[in-house]
Amino acid sequence: MPTPPRKQLHIGLAAYGTGWDLRAWRLPEANNQGLIDPSVIVDIARIAERGKLDYIFAGSSLASEADSVQRIHRWDSSVFAGYAAAVTRDVGFLVSVNSSFEHPFTVARQIATLDNFSRGRAALNIVFGIDRSGGPELNFEGENLPTEETKYIRAREFTVALNQLLGSWDRDFILDDKQGGALVRPGSWRRIDFEGEFFRVRGPLNAPPPVQSQIPNVHVGMSAESLDYGAELAHIRFSPYFGLEGGRQHYRAHKARIATLGRDPESFKIIPGITPFLGGTVREAREKFRTVQEFQVTTQLPAAFSRTFGIDLSEVRENEKVTALIDLDAIGPDSLKDLVSEEAGPSRRVAGQQRQADDDRRWLKDVVIPTLGEDLTLSDLYRFTLNHRYAQGAVIGDATTLADWLETHLEEEALDGVQIFPPYHRGPADAFVDQVVPELQRRGIFRTEYEHDTLAGNLGIAEDALIPTPDAAEQDAA
Structure with a gap:
């Protein structure tokens, strides 16, 4: 047949x-x-x-x-x-x-x-x-x-x-x-x-x-x-x-x-x-992606993460691994909306409000970590979320x-x-x-x-x- x-x-x-x-x-x-x-x-x-x-x-x-x-x-x-x-x-x-x-x-x-x-x-x-x-x-x-x-x-x-x-x-x-x-x-x-x-x-x-x-x-x-x-x-x-x-x-x-x-x-x-x-190679693609993301100023990073996850990150280094600091299972379903609330444009915030059914825990596990790898840092997460959470998602490899x-x-x-x-x-x-x-x-x-x-x-x-x-x-x- x-x-x-x-x-x-x-x-x-x-x-x-x-x-x-x-x-x-x-x-x-x-x-x-x-x-x-x-x-x-x-x-x-x-x-x-x-x-x-x-x-x-x-x-x-x-x-x-x-x-x-x-x-x-x-x-x-x-x-x-x-x-x-x-x-x-x-x-x-x-x-x-x-x-x-x-x-x-x-x-x-x-x-x-x-x-x-x-x-x-x-x-x-x-x-x-x-x-x-x-x-x-x-x-x-x-x-x-x-x-x-x-x-x-x-x-x-x-x-x-x-x-x-x-x-x-x-x-x-x-x-x-x-x-x-x-x-x-x-x-x-x-x-x-x-x-x-x-x-x-x-x-x-x-x-x-x-x-x-x-x-x-x-x-x-x-x-x-x-x-x-x-x-x-x-x-x-x-x-x-x-x-x-x-x-x-x-x-x-x-x-x-x-x-x-x-x-x-x-x-x-x-x-x-x-x-x-x-x-x-996957490594080469991730390096190119990080090079681009590093053009994003991250002076707001500690305050943004403190606001989002309710923990004081002011003394934490930007290259600290996310999985070592944050329990991904404890993140709220719409937590990342607050991460970008001050720096994202109005259209991205509106888009976030319209996507209430989209669970941020699932997005982190199914999109962010597979994209950037298990060595994902706070700086990586901040830049990726700000630039891609409410835009056309990056696929890297x-x-x-x-x-x-x-x-x-x-x-x-x-x-x-x-x-x-x-x-x-x-x-x-x-x-x-x-x-x-x-x-x-x-x-x-x-x-x-x-x-x-x-x-x-x-x-x-x-x-x-x-x-x-x-x-x-x-x-x-x-």
Whole structure:
């Protein structure tokens, strides 16, 4: 009897000019020209395509944060995607838009154009945060912006109107009847006449329909309203990393939520983000990680640990082993929230509050110690927690370690894939593609060639799993 095919990983690559880690840009080998040189984005796209990865991605930022390394210069992702699509053939492009500030008609024109010019390689990351640091709302004063409570209403309206616009033309709209004088086939388009609390859009879209039957929507968020939106209107969930057991629980719960809505859980993908630190050996990878973490000033360390664990650590050396000082079984389920409460940014503290089900004891045992080793020091724990507890978790080791990690999490159904956040450019992305990807291919859990012509096809989004988009009549009835 033939062996059934193994489940396949899906992998995206984040494209940031200085990489993802807030401190790794200080490494001598880091190239930070991505803040001003568009060729860096093309370089990242070519790396991703060489590795047969699904897509490249960069998050949206509409705030003015001149003192934030990750936000001072964010390329407009729809523009750089079109630029990079011209010099690639298969890799997809995940474009970020914010429904709280942008309009569905404008975004529909952009994404339909990108999907046509790339021949079906576009996807959307629709976010709707308005409470980010840097005050994005201050750049849009005078606009009809939602509140924290109404942003979910606007996000749904935005997504439904967007999908209706993208479907407002038949694919065979060109009649090209030269003799009869009819270029466009009669009845091949329809107005959407969308009317909601935030948007009124007549339609149809004044751009050709996209190549893909539906543009993949990758969603991120942890609130109950956000999870409901994703289950109803997204195809992929970009999830926080909860550890193996926490990931399995989240995976099962969210797949069940998808099934409850009558959608196919297998076609819906759950993809957390990770930051890989890869070395020729595990020791080499950990040394590189520690080098980066040591750029973090630790003057607050004694007070932070005293606050968190209720013991006086003012006379304890920073290189003291954690296991010699702290009983991990006695740590509270949310103790580490206090460790970062003074130095972490508001968005990280909010993320921590939203992850109440995630047990800090389990995170320390399942994530921190396996990542950094049994010789974990107080300084290691402080820096790791501050930088990774509420961000994209670090996975540290050689190629076999990372492949083992990915294979285990895939087989244990804690994820369907990962989004790689290289800590700096260039080097980590190349190492992942050239060392980890071949090992995944050897194990039969990652493609050796692109299977489909479209991003939706490569992501495994089946035609029968498309999201129903209510028409105007159904909308009125609702």
